[in-house]
Amino acid sequence: MQAVRVGICGLGTVGSGVANLLKQNGEEILRKTGRDIRLVHVGARRDHPDCDLSGIRVSRDIFAVVNDPQVDIVCELIGGTDSALELVRQAIKSGKHVVTANKALVAQYGEELFRLANAAGVSLMYEAGIAGGIPIVKAIREGLAGNRISRLAGIINGTSNYILTEMEVSGNRSFAEVLVEAQALGYAEADPTFDVEGIDAAHKLTILSSIAFGVPLRFDAIYTEGIANITVEDIHFASELGYRIKHLGITTQSELGVELRVHPTLVEKTHLLAQVNGVMNAVLVDSDAAGQTLYYGAGAGAGPTGSSVVADIIDIARNFPDGQRIPNLGFEPEALLDLPILSINETQSCHYLRLQVLDRPGVLARISTIMAQHNISIESLIQKDVRKTTAPIAIITDEVLEVAIIAAVSDLEALEEIVGSVSRIRVESF
Amino acid sequence: MQAVRVGICGLGTVGSGVANLLKQNGEEILRKTGRDIRLVHVGARRDHPDCDLSGIRVSRDIFAVVNDPQVDIVCELIGGTDSALELVRQAIKSGKHVVTANKALVAQYGEELFRLANAAGVSLMYEAGIAGGIPIVKAIREGLAGNRISRLAGIINGTSNYILTEMEVSGNRSFAEVLVEAQALGYAEADPTFDVEGIDAAHKLTILSSIAFGVPLRFDAIYTEGIANITVEDIHFASELGYRIKHLGITTQSELGVELRVHPTLVEKTHLLAQVNGVMNAVLVDSDAAGQTLYYGAGAGAGPTGSSVVADIIDIARNFPDGQRIPNLGFEPEALLDLPILSINETQSCHYLRLQVLDRPGVLARISTIMAQHNISIESLIQKDVRKTTAPIAIITDEVLEVAIIAAVSDLEALEEIVGSVSRIRVESF
Numbered sequence: 001m002q003a004v005r006v007g008i009c010g011l012g013t014v015g016s017g018v019a020n021l022l023k024q025n026g027e028e029i030l031r032k033t034g035r036d037i038r039l040v041h042v043g044a045r046r047d048h049p050d051c052d053l054s055g056i057r058v059s060r061d062i063f064a065v066v067n068d069p070q071v072d073i074v075c076e077l078i079g080g081t082d083s084a085l086e087l088v089r090q091a092i093k094s095g096k097h098v099v100t101a102n103k104a105l106v107a108q109y110g111e112e113l114f115r116l117a118n119a120a121g122v123s124l125m126y127e128a129g130i131a132g133g134i135p136i137v138k139a140i141r142e143g144l145a146g147n148r149i150s151r152l153a154g155i156i157n158g159t160s161n162y163i164l165t166e167m168e169v170s171g172n173r174s175f176a177e178v179l180v181e182a183q184a185l186g187y188a189e190a191d192p193t194f195d196v197e198g199i200d201a202a203h204k205l206t207i208l209s210s211i212a213f214g215v216p217l218r219f220d221a222i223y224t225e226g227i228a229n230i231t232v233e234d235i236h237f238a239s240e241l242g243y244r245i246k247h248l249g250i251t252t253q254s255e256l257g258v259e260l261r262v263h264p265t266l267v268e269k270t271h272l273l274a275q276v277n278g279v280m281n282a283v284l285v286d287s288d289a290a291g292q293t294l295y296y297g298a299g300a301g302a303g304p305t306g307s308s309v310v311a312d313i314i315d316i317a318r319n320f321p322d323g324q325r326i327p328n329l330g331f332e333p334e335a336l337l338d339l340p341i342l343s344i345n346e347t348q349s350c351h352y353l354r355l356q357v358l359d360r361p362g363v364l365a366r367i368s369t370i371m372a373q374h375n376i377s378i379e380s381l382i383q384k385d386v387r388k389t390t391a392p393i394a395i396i397t398d399e400v401l402e403v404a405i406i407a408a409v410s411d412l413e414a415l416e417e418i419v420g421s422v423s424r425i426r427v428e429s430f
Numbered sequence: 431m432q433a434v435r436v437g438i439c440g441l442g443t444v445g446s447g448v449a450n451l452l453k454q455n456g457e458e459i460l461r462k463t464g465r466d467i468r469l470v471h472v473g474a475r476r477d478h479p480d481c482d483l484s485g486i487r488v489s490r491d492i493f494a495v496v497n498d499p500q501v502d503i504v505c506e507l508i509g510g511t512d513s514a515l516e517l518v519r520q521a522i523k524s525g526k527h528v529v530t531a532n533k534a535l536v537a538q539y540g541e542e543l544f545r546l547a548n549a550a551g552v553s554l555m556y557e558a559g560i561a562g563g564i565p566i567v568k569a570i571r572e573g574l575a576g577n578r579i580s581r582l583a584g585i586i587n588g589t590s591n592y593i594l595t596e597m598e599v600s601g602n603r604s605f606a607e608v609l610v611e612a613q614a615l616g617y618a619e620a621d622p623t624f625d626v627e628g629i630d631a632a633h634k635l636t637i638l639s640s641i642a643f644g645v646p647l648r649f650d651a652i653y654t655e656g657i658a659n660i661t662v663e664d665i666h667f668a669s670e671l672g673y674r675i676k677h678l679g680i681t682t683q684s685e686l687g688v689e690l691r692v693h694p695t696l697v698e699k700t701h702l703l704a705q706v707n708g709v710m711n712a713v714l715v716d717s718d719a720a721g722q723t724l725y726y727g728a729g730a731g732a733g734p735t736g737s738s739v740v741a742d743i744i745d746i747a748r749n750f751p752d753g754q755r756i757p758n759l760g761f762e763p764e765a766l767l768d769l770p771i772l773s774i775n776e777t778q779s780c781h782y783l784r785l786q787v788l789d790r791p792g793v794l795a796r797i798s799t800i801m802a803q804h805n806i807s808i809e810s811l812i813q814k815d816v817r818k819t820t821a822p823i824a825i826i827t828d829e830v831l832e833v834a835i836i837a838a839v840s841d842l843e844a845l846e847e848i849v850g851s852v853s854r855i856r857v858e859s860f
Contacts, residue, residue, distance in 0.1 A: 021576055021719050028578055031765050032644060127573075133720030135573025142572075143557075143565025146451055146740030148458055214462060272726060275705050289451050290563030290727060290737035296702060297723035307720035310576030335461050 003036040004317040007071035007096075009062040009087055010078035011044030014101050014128065016051040017302030018075060018309045023052075029310075035317040037310075041065045050302075066091045073316055075309055076100040085109055092116045092124065099312040101128035101305055107203040107219045110210070118334075123326040125312035130204045131156055131281040133304025134297040135311060140211050140285065147287035149212040151252040153428065156204045158279035158299040159188045159195035160227050160247040164264075165277045168235050168244065175228055187279055197226035198247065198262040205249035208283070209260055213253045214337050218260065221341035225263035234354060234423060237394035238266050241352070241380055243427065244274040250428065257340035259347050266352050266396075266427040272296075273430060284430060292430070345402045350379065350427035353395040355412060356419040359388070363417045367393070370415070374408040376400050390419050396427060433466040434747040437501035437526075439492040439517055440508030441474030444531050444558065446481040447732030448505060448739045453482075459740075465747040467740075471495045480732075496521045503746055505739055506530040515539055522546045522554065529742040531558035531735055537633035537649045540640070548764075553756040555742035560634045561586055561711040563734025564727040565741060570641050570715065577717035579642040581682040583858065586634045588709035588729040589618045589625035590657050590677040594694075595707045598665050598674065605658055617709055627656035628677065628692040635679035638713070639690055643683045644767050648690065651771035655693035664784060664853060667824035668696050671782070671810055673857065674704040680858065687770035689777050696782050696826075696857040702726075703860060714860060722860070775832045780809065780857035783825040785842060786849040789818070793847045797823070800845070804838040806830050820849050826857060 006022065008015050022029075022039045030036050042053055043062035059065060066074055066087060074091040076098060078084050084105050091098050092113065100106065106113070106126045117124040127137045131154065140149070155161050159182060166178045179196065182188035194200045206219040227247050238245050243266035252259040267274040272294055276282040281299030286292055298304040315326060357363045364383070371378055377398035384392050397405065409422045436452065438445050452459075452469045460466050472483055473492035489495060496504055496517060504521040506528060508514050514535050521528050522543065530536065536543070536556045547554040557567045561584065570579070585591050589612060596608045609626065612618035624630045636649040657677050668675050673696035682689040697704040702724055706712040711729030716722055728734040745756060787793045794813070801808055807828035814822050827835065839852045 017719075025576055025578055025718070029576060031767075033575060034765070134723055135569050138568060138573050139565050142745065143568050143741050144737065145463060145744045146455055146459060146737050148455055270705075272702060272705055275700075275702055287737070288455070289447075289733040289740070291731075291734055293564055293725070293727035295723070295725055298721045301721075303719040304721055307574065307576050307717070310719070311573050314575045315572065335464070337461075 002321060003038045004320050005038055005040045005070055005072045006313060007041040007065035007068060008075045008077060009043045009065050011042060011048045013302045014305045015077040016048040017306030019051050021306045021310050033314055037313060037317055041068050041071050062087060066094060071096060073097045073099060073313055076102060081105050081108060088113055092120050092122055095120055095122060097123045097316045099125045099309055101309055103129035103203040103207060107206040107217055110217045121325050123316050127312050128305045128308035130207060131283055132299040133307045134281060134295045136283045136295050139295055144287050144290055147289045149285060149287045151286040152208055152212050153248050153250045154283035155246055155276050155281050156249050157195050157201040157247060158281060162187050162279045164227060164245055164247060167232055172232055175230060196228055198224040201249045201262045205251055205262055209251035213258055215258055215339050216336050218341050221260060223261040223344040227264050230264055237354060240382055241396055242269055243267060244269055257342045259342050261344060264425050266425055271430050348399050348401050350399050351397045351405050352425045352427055354423040355393045356390050357393055358390055358417045360417055366415055370408055370411045374404050376404060376408055432751060433468045434750050435468055435470045435500055435502045436743055437471040437495035437498060438505045438507060439473045439495050441472060441478045443732045444735045445507040446478040447736030449481050451736045451740050463744055467743060467747055470500050471498050492517060496524060501526060503527045503529060503743055506532060511535050511538060518543055522550050522552055525550055525552060527553045527746045529555045529739055531739055533559035533633040533637060537636040537647055540647045551755050553746050557742050558735045558738035560637060561713055562729040563737045564711060564725045566713045566725050569725055574717050574720055577719045579715055579717045581716040582638055582642050583678050583680045584713035585676055585706050585711050586679050587625050587631040587677060588711060592617050592709045594657060594675055594677060597662055602662055605660060626658055628654040631679045631692045635681055635692055639681035643688055645688055645769050646766050648771050651690060653691040653774040657694050660694055667784060670812055671826055672699055673697060674699055676703060687772045689772050691774060694855050696855055701860050778829050778831050780829050781827045781835050782855045782857055784853040785823045786820050787823055788820055788847045790847055796845055800838060800841045804834050806834060806838055
């Protein structure tokens with residue numbers, strides 16, 4: 001059987017990881033799959049210190065890889081959505097299969113790109129874009145293909161999970177302090193917005209939701225909330241109440257429509273999701289036949305992301321020499337269900353509230369009255385007697401509609417016994 | 431596209447689960463995959479109360495399904511290795527694809543059956559045989575196809591995990607007591623040998639090892655130890671030392687060869703594997719590129735096992751109408767590496783020892799001397815002062831060769847200050 005010829009565009013962490021992995025495990029891959037997968041062309045502005053490209057054609061122009069008739073599969077590993085978009089368009093139009101690790105590209109331009117790929121009869125694969133080395137796209141598209149999925153919840157941004165874990169472990173370090181440390185360790189970017197504001201997680205969740213429920217990519221409709229407002233005090237209260245705070249991407253499907261939301265969430269300590277620490281990722285899937293399954297692994301890095309890129313290459317290579325297109329399974333533009341995406345105001349959750357109250361008689365009664373007026377039940381409450389003029393109170397509510405909790409919080413903040421604003425974090429049961 | 435026609439042999443829990451799932455989610459599967467998968471023939475000695483087979487041909491002779499020219503894919507769901515073996519042989523020889531949930535069959539007769547399937551150009555799939563609804567075979571064969579796997583460790587028998595979990599949660603119930611309860615709840619068979627003695631786990635581990643390392647199925651060479659000797663006292667000591675006791679299947683590959691062993695194991699409490707409770711299953715994979723990944727879900731039941739059978743059916747159906755064989759990836763008899771399987775005596779582990787000693791001066795010194803004579807370091811030790819004539823001691827050793835620990839235990843048991851035999855459980859770090 002003839003060799004399957006791979007081109008890589010972009011030689012950063014992921015690109016060099018893929019090049020090294022193909023070299024290091026090429027023989028083993030050949031033995032296991034019967035496919036001789038060869039890296040033949042790399043397009044990159046500069047070399048990578050950890051990557052020996054001897055014997056491989058190297059171009060400084062990434063488009064030279066796309067235009068190389070010797071290349072069967074193009075790996076788009078440059079990131080971003082400018083050149084990457086043009087590169088993937090051209091590769092598809094040249095009849096090449098494409099493997100990408102670029103979640104932003106797929107989340108924002110996936111519909112166009114999948115239509116192009118379907119028309120050209122080539123595959124467009126993106127396992128590496130979501131949760132690094134965890135084969136979660138494959139698990140949902142293939143492993144759980146017989147199921148109806150009702151909910152998917154994931155720790156899908158390692159930077160945020162690292163920061164929350166360190167805040168909890170240290171017991172006294174603020175978000176800002178840990179962020180600086182994460183930047184020094186290379187776990188957070190100089191501009192950390194994409195990670196800590198949840199945009200990166202939103203890109204990934206958009207894609208997961210689309211393949212889980214067969215709905216269009218609706219990055220425009222996702223609700224996103226970051227972790228910058230989480231305090232050590234919240235982490236302590238959550239712990240006392242039996243929870244850990246995790247930054248989750250959650251998407252659900254019900255008769256009402258699809259929920260798409262990224263936000264800090266209180267998760268019961270005993271649940272596996274609460275035990276996922278540091279930069280690790282995990283995705284939980286609730287489905288009708290298989291029940292609850294969970295997938296855990298490293299969310300980033302040369303090895304894990306490279307592993308997923310190579311898995312996609314092998315999946316494509318299995319169909320060679322015919323090279324037939326791998327069906328997108330729930331991602332075919334023509335088979336998508338245009339279910340409504342619910343706005344956050346239409347969703348229901350339990351909530352954690354933290355208030356700072358003046359130490360006066362009748363405060364608790366006033367708080368309880370306001371909650372009752374909004375028809376909100378209190379599941380648990382902790383009041384700290386700190387022998388100071390103000391004391392913190394933490395509350396876990398029953399499940400309520402977003403609009404009701406917003407109104408209740410607004411009324412609480414209007415009470416003169418409540419100092420400052422009320423912190424609010426959603427609580428999710430698994 | 432023409433329909434893909436499925437036949438089911440055996441209508442127990444799994445068979446009825448598959449029939450119901452195909453009916454319930456058939457339309458959704460068609461939308462997602464473009465494949466119209468139809469159950470056309472069921473072979474079973476009797477009907478199933480939860481399964482409506484109206485409109486489907488039913489035969490009391492399972493071989494009628496195999497001989498039905500209308501059937502493209504045969505699901506062998508009768509279990510056992512007598513009729514099942516003959517059934518799968520005949521199905522393959524008739525040019526039909528086969529999906530089975532039968533780990534015993536694959537572990538013991540897989541080599542012959544895969545050769546037959548390869549010769550006939552049909553697929554033989556078995557995702558449902560291992561860890562129920564968790565797509566672990568797919569994860570290893572495809573999701574991690576670019577990796578070299580070094581170790582795989584799994585909680586792959588729900589009955590044993592349920593018993594150990596209940597013993598720990600209750601804090602005072604013996605193996606025998608919990609077993610009776612598990613039998614009443616339907617979590618354990620009337621004859622529980624297969625589950626609690628580790629034979630079922632050994633079947634599954636044999637298959638996982640073969641696909642992870644590309645070695646032949648060596649059920650004959652596996653080391654198997656059950657959980658019947660685990661006491662509540664062991665669970666308490668393990669907990670004090672920072673561990674939980676789990677019944678694990680572990681397989682590793684190194685330059686020396688392949689380890690294949692099923693036994694109770696002390697796992698650090700903080701590791702995800704230690705948090706897998708009740709009848710749930712989980713498989714941990716250590717690989718060179720992706721690092722550590724873990725897959726969690728229900729290990730048995732109509733829904734989870736049915737989910738995996740249907741996923742295999744869909745994988746086969748994707749290649750219709752050509753119906754080309756799905757490569758076994760690391761399971762092709764001609765591509766297997768005949769690495770040596772190490773005997774348990776050649777393996778190294780840390781060990782937990784529990785001894786009952788007479789309350790006399792110098793006992794600890796004698797124990798330490800024996801350990802030192804065998805060149806075994808003690809990592810931690812707890813001696814309980816129970817103010818009785820005998821007291822328990824628990825020890826965690828450093829990593830030692832099996833033969834050394836056996837010799838040391840034998841010398842310890844010969845000490846007149848040690849009452850009864852020494853309990854020994856392996857300790858594994860992840």
